[in-house]
Amino acid sequence: MVHLMPRKRVLIVNCYVDETRLPLRQPLIRPQAMAPAYLAGIFSASSCEIKLYDEVYSGPLEDEAMLGWPDMLVLSGLNVAFDRMLHLTAYARTKNRKIIVVAGGPAIKVLKKFITHNRFFDYICTGDIEQIAEVIRDCWDENYISDTFRDKRWAIPRYDLVYWMQGLAYLEASRNCYYRCAFCSLTAEHAQYKHYDIDYIRAQFQALGKRRFVLFIDNNFYVRKKGMLEERFSLLQELKNQGSFRRWGALVTNDFFLSDQYLHMARESGCGALFSGVESLDRNTLLNFRKEQNTKINQFEAIEKCLDNGIAFLYGLMFDVTRRRISELKDEMDLILRHPRIPLPSFWTMAIPLMGTPLFYDAIQQEMFLPNVRIRDMDGRTIILKTLDPINEVVDFVRDMLRNKQLGGAIAKHMYQFWFSNRRSLERDSMLINLMSCNFGLLPSILKARDWRYFFKGWFRFKRSIIVYEEALDDIYRPKLRVDPAYQSYFRPTMLTDNNGQIVEELREDFALSDPSRKIITLFDQAS
Numbered sequence: 001m002v003h004l005m006p007r008k009r010v011l012i013v014n015c016y017v018d019e020t021r022l023p024l025r026q027p028l029i030r031p032q033a034m035a036p037a038y039l040a041g042i043f044s045a046s047s048c049e050i051k052l053y054d055e056v057y058s059g060p061l062e063d064e065a066m067l068g069w070p071d072m073l074v075l076s077g078l079n080v081a082f083d084r085m086l087h088l089t090a091y092a093r094t095k096n097r098k099i100i101v102v103a104g105g106p107a108i109k110v111l112k113k114f115i116t117h118n119r120f121f122d123y124i125c126t127g128d129i130e131q132i133a134e135v136i137r138d139c140w141d142e143n144y145i146s147d148t149f150r151d152k153r154w155a156i157p158r159y160d161l162v163y164w165m166q167g168l169a170y171l172e173a174s175r176n177c178y179y180r181c182a183f184c185s186l187t188a189e190h191a192q193y194k195h196y197d198i199d200y201i202r203a204q205f206q207a208l209g210k211r212r213f214v215l216f217i218d219n220n221f222y223v224r225k226k227g228m229l230e231e232r233f234s235l236l237q238e239l240k241n242q243g244s245f246r247r248w249g250a251l252v253t254n255d256f257f258l259s260d261q262y263l264h265m266a267r268e269s270g271c272g273a274l275f276s277g278v279e280s281l282d283r284n285t286l287l288n289f290r291k292e293q294n295t296k297i298n299q300f301e302a303i304e305k306c307l308d309n310g311i312a313f314l315y316g317l318m319f320d321v322t323r324r325r326i327s328e329l330k331d332e333m334d335l336i337l338r339h340p341r342i343p344l345p346s347f348w349t350m351a352i353p354l355m356g357t358p359l360f361y362d363a364i365q366q367e368m369f370l371p372n373v374r375i376r377d378m379d380g381r382t383i384i385l386k387t388l389d390p391i392n393e394v395v396d397f398v399r400d401m402l403r404n405k406q407l408g409g410a411i412a413k414h415m416y417q418f419w420f421s422n423r424r425s426l427e428r429d430s431m432l433i434n435l436m437s438c439n440f441g442l443l444p445s446i447l448k449a450r451d452w453r454y455f456f457k458g459w460f461r462f463k464r465s466i467i468v469y470e471e472a473l474d475d476i477y478r479p480k481l482r483v484d485p486a487y488q489s490y491f492r493p494t495m496l497t498d499n500n501g502q503i504v505e506e507l508r509e510d511f512a513l514s515d516p517s518r519k520i521i522t523l524f525d526q527a528s
Contacts, residue, residue, distance in 0.1 A: 003141055003158040006495075008294055009049045011070035012036040015077035016055035019381045021474040025059040027164065031217050032056065034170045035076045035105075035129065037157035042132050042149045050161060054079075057164035061088060062480045069094030072139065074132065075103045075121075079185065079273045079354055080379045082107040083494055086120060087476060090487035102135050106185040107375065110356040113509045120490070128175070129155060147323075154200050156207050169211040169245075171204040172196065173232060177220040179253060180358075181277075182290040183318070186219060188356030195223045198235055205244055213272065213429075221250035222262075229262065236269035247272030247429055249255070249312075254278075254294040257302035263309045273312035273433045276302070278345070281332050285320055289351075290358065303342055307422050312430040313343060314437050320351040321387045326397045338408050340417035344438035346399060349380030365509075369501045372469045374493040384468045395466045411438075 014033040018024045036052045043050055051069070053061050055077075061067065071118045073092045075085040089101050104125035108115065123138075125131040130153065136144050148154050159165065176191035177184070208214065236248060247270055254276050256262060258398055266274070278284055278299055288292045306313040319329050336342055353360040353368075355375070363369055368385045377384050381402065415435055422431065434477055444526050477491050495504045501512060 005047050007047055008072065008140060008144060009051075009070045010040075010043055010072045010074065011051050011053065011066065011074070012039050012074040013052075013061060013083040013088060014054045014056065015075055015088065017081055017376060017379075017474055017476065018086055019379050021472065023060045023475055025057065027057045027166075029056055030168060031170060031215060032164055033076075033167075034157065034165075034172075034217055035163070037159060037162045037165075038129050038155045039074055039076070039132055040158035040161055041155040041213050042130070042146055043136065044144050044146045045158075045402075046424045047144050050158065052158070052161045052163070054164045055084070060084075060476050060480075062091075063093075064095065064481050067091045067481070070096075070099060072100040072102065075101070076105045077107075078105065079107045079110075080109070080376055081105075082375050084476070086490040086494075089120060090479070090483050090490035091481050093487055094482060094484040100133065100135075100139055103240060104129070104131070107355065108187065109189050111507065111510050113163045114507055117506075152200075154203060156203055159208055167213070169208055169214045170217050171201070171208060171214060171222060172218055173201050173216050173250075174218045174223055177253070178224070179293055180290060180361070180527070182288070182358040183351060183354060184357065185354050187358060188354060188360070195219070195225060195228055195513055196492070198231055200241075201235060203231070205239055208244075210244055212246045214248045215273075215432050216248065216250040218251055220253050220453075222256040223251040231263065233265040233269045238273075239263075240270040245270065249273035249275070249433075253295050254302055258297055260305070263305060263311070267309045267311055270312050272427075272430045273314060274306055275314040275346070277311065278303075278315040278378075279318040280320070281335065282324070282328070288320070289318070289324060290528075299341065300342060307341065310425055310427055310430060312426065312434040312437075314346045314434070315343075316347045316349065317345045318349055318351050321383070321389070321394050321397075322363075322385045323349070326389050326393055329397070337414050338422040340414070343418055343434045344411065344414060346437045349504060350383070350398070352378050352380050353385065354378065361511075364503060367501065369497045369503075370468050371497060371499050372495065373497040373501075374473075375496055376474070376493055377468045377471065378496070381466075381467050383466055391467065398466050 014036050018026060033054055033056060035357040036054065038139045040050050040052060051064070051066070055061055067088070070092070073088065075088060077085060085103050092099050092101065100123070101121045102123040102125065103115075106414045108124050109126045112124065112126055125133045125135070133145050133149060142150065146156075157171070158171075165448050174193065174195040176186050176446045178193040180187045223232070239245065249272055252274055256274075256276070277291070277294075278291060278292065279291060281299055283295055286292070303315075318330070321329075337343065351359065355361040355378075361478065363385055370384055370386065381398065383391065383394060385400065415438070419431065419435065422434075426434065473493060477493065479491055483491070496507065498504050
């Protein structure tokens, strides 16, 4: 008699809270989350029934049937979405007391002690996605892990489950970065750069199938190991010739553009766009951010070299209102607008002192945090630090940028000038990528959403205070489904600072100790 293993039901969710503080769907945001797809690839498809959900693409998960369906709920997301993980945990445990809740991501890695003391989740993964295999073994057994992962430790993404991946497809060739920028969550995690072998990259392409445009979502595609980058270009040239894709893109650090040879090889292998974190045109700001790699070549020179090779250049700007005047930031934008060959940024953000980063500890030491900061407020659109200029002037600047009032009709004029200046060097696809990305990135968030029922409400909500201690909470902090009284507290916002702007007592233990270890913590084991 053959014993059949019971199939386990697994729900993997990318958690999200929108900058508008409205329950919006943002299906046009790029790049999209792929952690759920890679996590799903570690579970056995034959012994597990797996569903994925992305709150960026689909809006807040409030489907009672879906939340009551799984045996295991796996949660991931950025720092700002930590509270959202608690909300979904409360909903799921109310429906099913026996559900196993697993959480991972940047906030989980930083707040290990706080989370453990409060027993929010059953398992917390403080390392890479492969740790989910340890959870599977501990909860069930080896047979619930995919054969590919057991044999080769390859997490082949479950592209068939990624319903939000439309048009642009994603894969990885490496993990983490070898730089330690002051604002980066990877710096807080002590994450080490790891490059994948060619066979694994090829296997991801095979699982992906034929696509028009693929994007490597590596934190840094520019691997410095001798011969490795050339090997990648050779593989991409081969796959392009086979018709696997038309164009590819990647994220690289600024020092990649020092090499004309690499730019030529990238173009010949089908590269259509490169993203690089410009962050600022001011040298002192870059040094304060510990982004020395951006000082090795003039930023405009790097951009023009990329465009001259027929490759679209995408980037973001980071406004540090704690060290720079508003007039300086406006001058920086004006400098870009006056240069017709340079594209507009794909996005902008205020400098965010993410938990555990050097920027975070600098803000603590200099007593820069404002009172009553919540983890949810660390979204790059809310003022959480003391500002160099009067705070009311900074509020006006941020609000104008959110509504696009700061740039006005200059965007359309610059887009035309950019097209005219680069029309001979950029092919149609690359030109469209640059124009669409720049224009889209500077639009107010409410205009990019597909929830038109919130359009007018959302537009007026851009007049919100912007200052953290006057800011209202999102609607999602009011439970939309029944919540057991034992989990009502999960809907209280997690505070970062108290009434005096000091780190709250509950989090001080995590920030006082440096623990670079990458261990999985089992709350059941700790309780016993």
